[in-house]
Amino acid sequence: MGTTTEERRSWTQDPEGVKRDILSVAVSEFAANGFSGARVDTIASRTRTSKRMIYYYFGDKHGLYTRALEAAYLKVREGEASLDLDHLPPAKALARLVAFTFEHHRENPDFIRMVMIENIHNAKNLAASQVIRDLNVAAIDKLADICRRGEAEGLFRPGLDPVALHWQISAASFFNVSNRPSFSAIFGPELYDEKAQVCLRDQTVEAILAIVATSTGK
Amino acid sequence: MGTTTEERRSWTQDPEGVKRDILSVAVSEFAANGFSGARVDTIASRTRTSKRMIYYYFGDKHGLYTRALEAAYLKVREGEASLDLDHLPPAKALARLVAFTFEHHRENPDFIRMVMIENIHNAKNLAASQVIRDLNVAAIDKLADICRRGEAEGLFRPGLDPVALHWQISAASFFNVSNRPSFSAIFGPELYDEKAQVCLRDQTVEAILAIVATSTGK
Amino acid sequence: MGTTTEERRSWTQDPEGVKRDILSVAVSEFAANGFSGARVDTIASRTRTSKRMIYYYFGDKHGLYTRALEAAYLKVREGEASLDLDHLPPAKALARLVAFTFEHHRENPDFIRMVMIENIHNAKNLAASQVIRDLNVAAIDKLADICRRGEAEGLFRPGLDPVALHWQISAASFFNVSNRPSFSAIFGPELYDEKAQVCLRDQTVEAILAIVATSTGK
Amino acid sequence: MGTTTEERRSWTQDPEGVKRDILSVAVSEFAANGFSGARVDTIASRTRTSKRMIYYYFGDKHGLYTRALEAAYLKVREGEASLDLDHLPPAKALARLVAFTFEHHRENPDFIRMVMIENIHNAKNLAASQVIRDLNVAAIDKLADICRRGEAEGLFRPGLDPVALHWQISAASFFNVSNRPSFSAIFGPELYDEKAQVCLRDQTVEAILAIVATSTGK
DNA sequence: TATGAATGAGGCTTCATTCAT
DNA sequence: AATGAATGAAGCCTCATTCAT
Numbered sequence: 001m002g003t004t005t006e007e008r009r010s011w012t013q014d015p016e017g018v019k020r021d022i023l024s025v026a027v028s029e030f031a032a033n034g035f036s037g038a039r040v041d042t043i044a045s046r047t048r049t050s051k052r053m054i055y056y057y058f059g060d061k062h063g064l065y066t067r068a069l070e071a072a073y074l075k076v077r078e079g080e081a082s083l084d085l086d087h088l089p090p091a092k093a094l095a096r097l098v099a100f101t102f103e104h105h106r107e108n109p110d111f112i113r114m115v116m117i118e119n120i121h122n123a124k125n126l127a128a129s130q131v132i133r134d135l136n137v138a139a140i141d142k143l144a145d146i147c148r149r150g151e152a153e154g155l156f157r158p159g160l161d162p163v164a165l166h167w168q169i170s171a172a173s174f175f176n177v178s179n180r181p182s183f184s185a186i187f188g189p190e191l192y193d194e195k196a197q198v199c200l201r202d203q204t205v206e207a208i209l210a211i212v213a214t215s216t217g218k
Numbered sequence: 219m220g221t222t223t224e225e226r227r228s229w230t231q232d233p234e235g236v237k238r239d240i241l242s243v244a245v246s247e248f249a250a251n252g253f254s255g256a257r258v259d260t261i262a263s264r265t266r267t268s269k270r271m272i273y274y275y276f277g278d279k280h281g282l283y284t285r286a287l288e289a290a291y292l293k294v295r296e297g298e299a300s301l302d303l304d305h306l307p308p309a310k311a312l313a314r315l316v317a318f319t320f321e322h323h324r325e326n327p328d329f330i331r332m333v334m335i336e337n338i339h340n341a342k343n344l345a346a347s348q349v350i351r352d353l354n355v356a357a358i359d360k361l362a363d364i365c366r367r368g369e370a371e372g373l374f375r376p377g378l379d380p381v382a383l384h385w386q387i388s389a390a391s392f393f394n395v396s397n398r399p400s401f402s403a404i405f406g407p408e409l410y411d412e413k414a415q416v417c418l419r420d421q422t423v424e425a426i427l428a429i430v431a432t433s434t435g436k
Numbered sequence: 437m438g439t440t441t442e443e444r445r446s447w448t449q450d451p452e453g454v455k456r457d458i459l460s461v462a463v464s465e466f467a468a469n470g471f472s473g474a475r476v477d478t479i480a481s482r483t484r485t486s487k488r489m490i491y492y493y494f495g496d497k498h499g500l501y502t503r504a505l506e507a508a509y510l511k512v513r514e515g516e517a518s519l520d521l522d523h524l525p526p527a528k529a530l531a532r533l534v535a536f537t538f539e540h541h542r543e544n545p546d547f548i549r550m551v552m553i554e555n556i557h558n559a560k561n562l563a564a565s566q567v568i569r570d571l572n573v574a575a576i577d578k579l580a581d582i583c584r585r586g587e588a589e590g591l592f593r594p595g596l597d598p599v600a601l602h603w604q605i606s607a608a609s610f611f612n613v614s615n616r617p618s619f620s621a622i623f624g625p626e627l628y629d630e631k632a633q634v635c636l637r638d639q640t641v642e643a644i645l646a647i648v649a650t651s652t653g654k
Numbered sequence: 655m656g657t658t659t660e661e662r663r664s665w666t667q668d669p670e671g672v673k674r675d676i677l678s679v680a681v682s683e684f685a686a687n688g689f690s691g692a693r694v695d696t697i698a699s700r701t702r703t704s705k706r707m708i709y710y711y712f713g714d715k716h717g718l719y720t721r722a723l724e725a726a727y728l729k730v731r732e733g734e735a736s737l738d739l740d741h742l743p744p745a746k747a748l749a750r751l752v753a754f755t756f757e758h759h760r761e762n763p764d765f766i767r768m769v770m771i772e773n774i775h776n777a778k779n780l781a782a783s784q785v786i787r788d789l790n791v792a793a794i795d796k797l798a799d800i801c802r803r804g805e806a807e808g809l810f811r812p813g814l815d816p817v818a819l820h821w822q823i824s825a826a827s828f829f830n831v832s833n834r835p836s837f838s839a840i841f842g843p844e845l846y847d848e849k850a851q852v853c854l855r856d857q858t859v860e861a862i863l864a865i866v867a868t869s870t871g872k
Numbered sequence: 873t874a875t876g877a878a879t880g881a882g883g884c885t886t887c888a889t890t891c892a893t
Numbered sequence: 894a895a896t897g898a899a900t901g902a903a904g905c906c907t908c909a910t911t912c913a914t
Contacts, residue, residue: 034252034254037252037255115397116334116337116396117338119397119399119400120334120335121399122399123399123400123402126400126404127403133404136404140405161417163405164417164421167393167394167418168390168418168425170397171389171397172386172389172393174389175388175390176389178337178396179337179388179389179392181336181337182333182336182337183385184341185344185345186351186354187354191382196382199379199382200385203386203429204386206429207386207425208425210429211421211425
């Protein structure tokens, strides 16, 4: 169940494997239930080792949570790294970045939920993690580069704030996943059909492009 | 804190007052700590009655949570009711609706957090509450009316989906509040300065207007 | 539900009716759940008055229990009073008394259960109730009379102890009802079919008659 | 009290010993107070471990009760196993079985009380326990064998139902213990003097023998 | 490196009962 | 004679965590 055959092969005397196993279960449990809602017992039982090992490797529940949060970030940023935009013209690059982010978030709901949970806790642990901060700054760099190129070519309005743009892209992409349950509960599940999701994604791309466009286009 | 002078006057034999008092504390505690993180004891101690009364009126922790969720919705939708858009031309009305929603969400962080928490729990309780569903459908009606008027005047592109539009407006307004802690932790608190918030709001208004605009404007 | 139309007619200003109503519900609840298992709230809710009235009339849960126990005894002994054995010859009278007791117990399972519960509590309340002791002594008198007549006629062995005989009659009649659930659970419900019950009753009558018979019959 | 010297020796890291200790206290407490009347705290305090261990090993109060019920049955049936009747002629064997059962029940009042309590709860838990059903069926076998032998020798009337006979034996033996408090309360404690108990036992043996005897003896 | 047994602290909930009218 | 609101005490149970090996 969720463990690859490689993981299953053998594990005694494989500390790193044990740790990875625990972390992957932990991410899933914390993402599903929040920090207080998650149970150390449940995490342990879904693991191939015992509860004692969690304390052996991670100290306490909070230590496990912190490491699970980092693990979730690392995994998701790995996926982002594959995106190469340098060879595309600015508008195309931006459109692709937005579409990619939208899809990428959809594919990583556990990551989204970890961030939701962090926000419930006022991002206390996230703020404490240098690892995570570094990862995000890298994400902004990509966007800043596109802006610079677009401005240089006179296609984008001058003075764009990459962080504000990131905010706008994130808002749509994040909300789409984070609030799916409430939105579906209230308005029905149709908005999450594949077709409707493509519309929302295109709508979002369009909105972002409108923001960066020089006002003459208006 | 949050109790009106009328509520403070006297309370023995004032069931409704007691209930309101409990609910208002409950919203604040659940919003701050989530369902599992909130403590019935803590809620009780911040109340002018005892823990026993919580069970007397709400049955159990979950019953209290459900009612607190409804209370949060009711309060926030009351605020929305004050917005009158019928006398404005469609684009102006839409711009105002977006700006209002953006501000309104900022002013009701506890409500936002309750919805976040609900989403962590897959909106199970929200789905079960007819009260909440009704409130939201009403919110869509306002938007549908603006769309219809805009389309009739040839200012908006035909075939707009009010729910998709609501999604876009909510995404920005909700995310702005829900992810403030993580965003601030990573990029610094500047984006939440009053000035920067106005920029984000305007940017959002602009993006929404771009979406509804007839494609000739492109 | 279980309330006669007469009881339903009107009740304000009818203290005795209210008390009877409460007691009848109390017997049923205590019989079903034992003293600790019974809930004052449940009793109240099955009553046509409120919980407050229980305390008004019976002081506390224990007071109610005591009165319910007495009520159960009174009701069951009323039934017994109808039995007239004086005109029958001793053996016939005894046979009839046994058969009657057997049936009477079957028809009053709540009474049996009240006695079971009392025994769990070491008959503390029963011992304290003069009412109940008097009722039982009266029951013995009937039996003693039969014994005396049987002995006088040389049909019964001399020196019979009416209490020991009562014990034997009660054992079968009581056990038949009190242990029906466990017996059925283990050996199946067949022993409680009407036909099988008649056999058990006859078997019991026969056993009792054998006990009192003069040893010459052996 | 009730713990063997072996159990007393040492207990850390002795799960089976701990479980046995808890169960023995639990039987005594449940037998004394019924399910609702028993207190987990009280049980724990009479144990050499803590309340927490009860939940560790038995899950909850109900789980403990179920296991205590089984433990009571197992213990009592163990005692019965020692009875060897095969070498006795049928009537003697039956007489001995009855007398033995009578005494055995007297010596195991906690077991009797557990069964009483189960009957108050409609034998719900007893019905669910395969362990207990098996034990009882074994008890019937012994009786069936005696009947078969008695019938074969023409000493017992044909067509005897072992279950009905078991019912009759149980009735007297069980009632003698279960209703001792109420009987003593009403008729005084004399019937439970050793001498009177022997009389009752003999009376019961006689009654059972009379039931199985061929009617020619009448 | 690994583990089954054990646990203190604190969580949620229920109960019989009383208060004020 | 009657009642809805209110409550302290105590119940059962769960949680993260540590001990002994």
